[in-house]
Amino acid sequence: MRDINVAVVGIGARGHGNLETIxxxxxxxxxxxxxxxxxxxxxxxxxxxxxxxxxxxxxxDYRDVISxxxxxxxxxxxxxxxxxxxxxASMKAGKAVGMEVGGACSIEECLKLVACYEETxxxxxxxxNCCFGKDELLAxxxxxxxxxxxxxxxxxAYAHDLREEICCGKENRHYRLEHYINRxxxxxxxxxLGPIAKILDINRGNRMVRLVSMAxxxxxxxxxxxxxxxxxxxxxxxxxxxxxxxIVNTLITCANGETISIKLDTTLPRSYSRELAVRxxxxxxxxxxxxxxxxxxxxxxxxxxxxxxxxxxAAKYEDEYLPDYWKNITQEEIxxxxxxxxxxxxxxxxxxxxxxxxxxxxxxxxxSWMCITALSEESIAKGNIPIxxxxxxxxxxxxxxxxxxxxxx
Amino acid sequence: MRDINVAVVGIGARGHGNLETIxxxxxxxxxxxxxxxxxxxxxxxxxxxxxxxxxxxxxxDYRDVISxxxxxxxxxxxxxxxxxxxxxASMKAGKAVGMEVGGACSIEECLKLVACYEETxxxxxxxxNCCFGKDELLAxxxxxxxxxxxxxxxxxAYAHDLREEICCGKENRHYRLEHYINRxxxxxxxxxLGPIAKILDINRGNRMVRLVSMAxxxxxxxxxxxxxxxxxxxxxxxxxxxxxxxIVNTLITCANGETISIKLDTTLPRSYSRELAVRxxxxxxxxxxxxxxxxxxxxxxxxxxxxxxxxxxAAKYEDEYLPDYWKNITQEEIxxxxxxxxxxxxxxxxxxxxxxxxxxxxxxxxxSWMCITALSEESIAKGNIPIxxxxxxxxxxxxxxxxxxxxxx
Numbered sequence: 025m026r027d028i029n030v031a032v033v034g035i036g037a038r039g040h041g042n043l044e045t046i047x048x049x050x051x052x053x054x055x056x057x058x059x060x061x062x063x064x065x066x067x068x069x070x071x072x073x074x075x076x077x078x079x080x081x082x083x084x085d086y087r088d089v090i091s092x093x094x095x096x097x098x099x100x101x102x103x104x105x106x107x108x109x110x111x112x113a114s115m116k117a118g119k120a121v122g123m124e125v126g127g128a129c130s131i132e133e134c135l136k137l138v139a140c141y142e143e144t145x146x147x148x149x150x151x152x153n154c155c156f157g158k159d160e161l162l163a164x165x166x167x168x169x170x171x172x173x174x175x176x177x178x179x180x181a182y183a184h185d186l187r188e189e190i191c192c193g194k195e196n197r198h199y200r201l202e203h204y205i206n207r208x209x210x211x212x213x214x215x216x217l218g219p220i221a222k223i224l225d226i227n228r229g230n231r232m233v234r235l236v237s238m239a240x241x242x243x244x245x246x247x248x249x250x251x252x253x254x255x256x257x258x259x260x261x262x263x264x265x266x267x268x269x270x271i272v273n274t275l276i277t278c279a280n281g282e283t284i285s286i287k288l289d290t291t292l293p294r295s296y297s298r299e300l301a302v303r304x305x306x307x308x309x310x311x312x313x314x315x316x317x318x319x320x321x322x323x324x325x326x327x328x329x330x331x332x333x334x335x336x337x338a339a340k341y342e343d344e345y346l347p348d349y350w351k352n353i354t355q356e357e358i359x360x361x362x363x364x365x366x367x368x369x370x371x372x373x374x375x376x377x378x379x380x381x382x383x384x385x386x387x388x389x390x391x392s393w394m395c396i397t398a399l400s401e402e403s404i405a406k407g408n409i410p411i412x413x414x415x416x417x418x419x420x421x422x423x424x425x426x427x428x429x430x431x432x433x
Numbered sequence: 434m435r436d437i438n439v440a441v442v443g444i445g446a447r448g449h450g451n452l453e454t455i456x457x458x459x460x461x462x463x464x465x466x467x468x469x470x471x472x473x474x475x476x477x478x479x480x481x482x483x484x485x486x487x488x489x490x491x492x493x494d495y496r497d498v499i500s501x502x503x504x505x506x507x508x509x510x511x512x513x514x515x516x517x518x519x520x521x522a523s524m525k526a527g528k529a530v531g532m533e534v535g536g537a538c539s540i541e542e543c544l545k546l547v548a549c550y551e552e553t554x555x556x557x558x559x560x561x562n563c564c565f566g567k568d569e570l571l572a573x574x575x576x577x578x579x580x581x582x583x584x585x586x587x588x589x590a591y592a593h594d595l596r597e598e599i600c601c602g603k604e605n606r607h608y609r610l611e612h613y614i615n616r617x618x619x620x621x622x623x624x625x626l627g628p629i630a631k632i633l634d635i636n637r638g639n640r641m642v643r644l645v646s647m648a649x650x651x652x653x654x655x656x657x658x659x660x661x662x663x664x665x666x667x668x669x670x671x672x673x674x675x676x677x678x679x680i681v682n683t684l685i686t687c688a689n690g691e692t693i694s695i696k697l698d699t700t701l702p703r704s705y706s707r708e709l710a711v712r713x714x715x716x717x718x719x720x721x722x723x724x725x726x727x728x729x730x731x732x733x734x735x736x737x738x739x740x741x742x743x744x745x746x747a748a749k750y751e752d753e754y755l756p757d758y759w760k761n762i763t764q765e766e767i768x769x770x771x772x773x774x775x776x777x778x779x780x781x782x783x784x785x786x787x788x789x790x791x792x793x794x795x796x797x798x799x800x801s802w803m804c805i806t807a808l809s810e811e812s813i814a815k816g817n818i819p820i821x822x823x824x825x826x827x828x829x830x831x832x833x834x835x836x837x838x839x840x841x842x
Contacts, residue, residue: 173652174656176649176679176680176701177649177701236645238692240586240690241585241691243582243583243585244585247582247715248714270585270586270712273684275645275647275817276647277647280650281652282649283648283649283680289712292712292714293714293726293727293728294712294726295726303680303701303703305653306656307702308701308702308703312721313721313722320702321702408643409819410645410817
C-alpha cells in the first residue's frame with residue numbers, strides 16, 4: 025500500500041477530530057496543516073507529532089500548503105463558505121481533494137467547482153459521511169434488491185439541537201453563528217440528501233429539477249438566549265434577532281417523478297435524527313421508528329392503537345443487506361467518529377485515490393446537493409416560489425450509469 | 434335532556450357506521466334517512482328500526498328530508514363533493530348541520546358555505562373526529578399549559594393505505610376512486626390539519642396565509658392493480674393511469690410565523706398514522722414515536738445510537754393533560770368507532786346544539802381546512818407555485834378569542 029501525503033486545511037473542532045482520525049489510517053502522511061488561526065495551526069502540528077509522524081509544515085494561508093510538492097491530496101475541513109474556493113485552488117494546483125460537507129452560498133460557486141473539475145480532472149470527493157451510515161446503506165441495499173418496489177418518495181432531516189454550539193460561535197470562532205444571524209435557508213442539506221440522492225440515482229439516470237422551501241419563524245435561539253442572560257458568554261446575543269427559521273422544510277421533485285422532502289431542524293429542543301424514510305410501491309424503511317414495512321404485513325401492524333406501534337424490526341434485515349465493514353465494525357472504528365461513518369468515508373476516499381478508481385461522491389453530487397442551500401434561500405426570500413435546480417451534468421445524467429460501488433470502501 | 438330529531442343523508446360505509454353510533458346516544462331520534470341509492474335507504478331504515486326507533490321517512494333526494502318539519506338537524510355523510518351543497522341547502526331550510534369531513538372542490542363552495550352561515554346563523558359543525566382524538570387533545574393541553582414554549586411548527590399526515598378501498602370503488606360505489614383517477618391534490622387534509630389548526634389558534638388570533646404543494650408520481654395504485662390482474666373485480670382498472678400522486682406534501686405558513694407541514698399518504702403500503710408533531714421552543718410532542726421531549730432531557734436521550742431511540746413516554750402525561758372523558762372511556766365508547774373519537778365528536782355536536790352553545794368546529798374552521806384541497810390542486814397543477822389562502826373570517830381572525838371549550842363535550 026503506497027503512502028498518500030496530505031495537507032489538512034481547517035483545524036477547528038471538526039478538523040481536529042478528522043485529523044486524529046486520518047492519522048490512524050495506514051499509509052496516510054500528514055505533510056502540511058493550515059488554519060487561519062495560529063493556535064489551531066499549532067494544534068495541528070501537535071496532533072501530527074503526537075501520532076508519531078514528523079512535524080508537518082504549517083501556514084495560516086491555504087495557498088502555501090496546497091502548492092507544496094510533497095502534498096498529493098488536500099483535505100478541507102474549514103468553514104462552509106470557503107470549501108469550494110479552496111477545493112478549486114487545490115485542483116488547479118494539481119492536488120486531489122477531499123472536502124467536508126456544507127451548503128453552497130451561491131449557484132455560481134457550484135458551477136465553478138464543476139468547471140474546475142472538468143478542466144483539471146483531479147480526483148474530488150465530498151466527504152459526506154452519512155452516505156456511509158449504517159441505516160443509510162441498509163436502506164440503499166434493500167432498495168437495490170427491489171424490496172420496496174418502485175421508489176416514489178424519500179424523506180430525511182438534519183435534526184440536531186445545535187443551540188449551544190451556535191450561541192458559543194463567537195468564543196469558539198465557529199461560523200454557524202453568523203449564518204443563523206444573517207441567512208434563512210436549508211443551510212445543511214447533505215447529511216440527509218446525500219444518501220437519498222444515491223437511492224434515487226440522482227445525476228445517474230435521474231436528477232433533481234425543482235424545489236420549494238418554507239421556513240418557520242425564528243424563535244428557538246432567541247428564547248435560548250433569553251433564558252440564559254446571566255450565563256451566556258457572548259452578551260451581544262442578548263436581544264439579538266436571528267434570521268434563520270427554526271424549521272425549514274424543502275420539497276424537491278425529480279425528473280423521474282419522485283419527490284424528496286428534507287427538513288432543517290437545529291434550533292429547538294429535540295434528540296438527534298436524520299429521519300430517513302424510503303417509500304416504495306412494495307414497502308418502506310423508516311429510520312426514526314427503525315421500521316421495515318413490507319406489503320402484506322398489514323394485519324401484523326393494525327392493532328387497536330396501531331398508529332403508536334413502533335415496529336423496530338429493521339435489525340433483522342442487517343445480515344442480508346449491510347456491507348461487511350458494518351457487520352464487522354470494531355470498537356476502535358466506532359470511536360473514530362459518528363459511530364464509524366467517518367472512518368469509512370475517509371477510507372473510501374483514500375482507497376479510490378490510491379487505486380485510481382472513480383470517487384464515491386463526485387463534483388456532480390457535491391454541486392447538486394450543496395446548491396440546495398442557495399436555492400432554498402431564494403425560494404424562502406421570494407415567498408416560497410418554486411426554483412429550478414441546475415443540471416450540473418449538462419445532460420449527461422440521462423446516460424451516466426448507476427455507481428453503487430461507492431459503498432465498497 | 435330534550436330530544437333532537439335528525440335526518441341522516443348518505444348511508445354508505447361511513448354513514449352506516451355513523452347511523453349506528455348516533456342511535457346509541459341518548460335522546461337522538463332519527464326521523465329521516467336519505468341516500469341516492471334505494472338499497473342504502475332501506476339499509477338506513479333497517480338500522481333505525483333495529484335500534485328500536487320508529488321507521489324513519491326515507492328518500493333518494495336530500496331535498497325531501499332537509500325540508501321536513503320534524504327534523505331539527507341534518508347529518509351529512511355523503512361523498513365529499515356534495516357535502517357543502519347539502520349543508521347550505523339544510524341551513525337555508527332552517528336546520529342545524531353536522532357535516533362529515535372531506536376536502537373542498539373549489540374555493541367558491543367554501544365561500545358560499547361561510548356566506549350561508551352568516552346569513553342564516555344556523556348551527557353548523559364539521560364532524561372532524563380527530564379533533565377529539567386522544568393524542569391530539571393530549572398535545573393540545575400540553576401546548577396550552579406552555580410545556581413546549583412558543584410553538585413554531587406542526588406536522589401531521591393522513592397516512593393510511595387505502596389501495597384496496599380505492600380499487601373497489603366501482604363495486605362499492607365509493608367516490609374515492611374517481612378522485613384518484615382524475616385529481617391530484619391533498620384530497621383529505623382535515624384529520625391532521627384540524628387538530629393542528631386548533632393548536633395554532635387558526636381563525637382565532639392566527640390564520641393560514643399561504644401554501645405550496647408537491648405531489649410524487651402516481652405508482653402505488655397502478656402497481657397494486659398490475660399485481661392483481663386476475664382477481665381484481667373492476668377490470669377497467671387494468672392498465673389505468675391514475676392522476677393522484679402517491680405522496681402529496683403541503684407546506685403552510687401562518688400569519689404569526691408558524692409553519693405547518695401535512696402529508697397525504699394513501700396509496701403505498703404502510704401502517705396507519707397521523708404523525709402529529711408539535712414543535713416549540715421548550716419541547717416537542719411526536720405521535721409516531723409516542724414521545725414528549727422537554728428541554729433539558731438531552732442527556733437522557735443521547736445514547737450512542739440515539740437517533741433510533743423511541744422514547745415512548747407520552748403516557749405519563751395523560752393524567753395531567755387528558756380530558757376526563759378520555760381517562761374514563763368505556764369499551765362501548767371505544768367500539769363505537771375510531772377508538773372513541775366518533776362518539777365524542779357526535780356528543781360535542783348534540784350537546785352544543787341542545788344547550789345552544791357555540792359549535793366546536795365552525796364554518797370558518799371548515800372552510801379554511803377544506804379549502805386546502807382546492808388550493809393544493811392549483812399549486813401542483815401550476816408547478817408548485819405558492820397560493821394565497823383566503824381569510825374566510827374577513828379580518829375577524831385578529832380579534833376572535835381562543836375557543837378551547839370545544840374539547841369539553
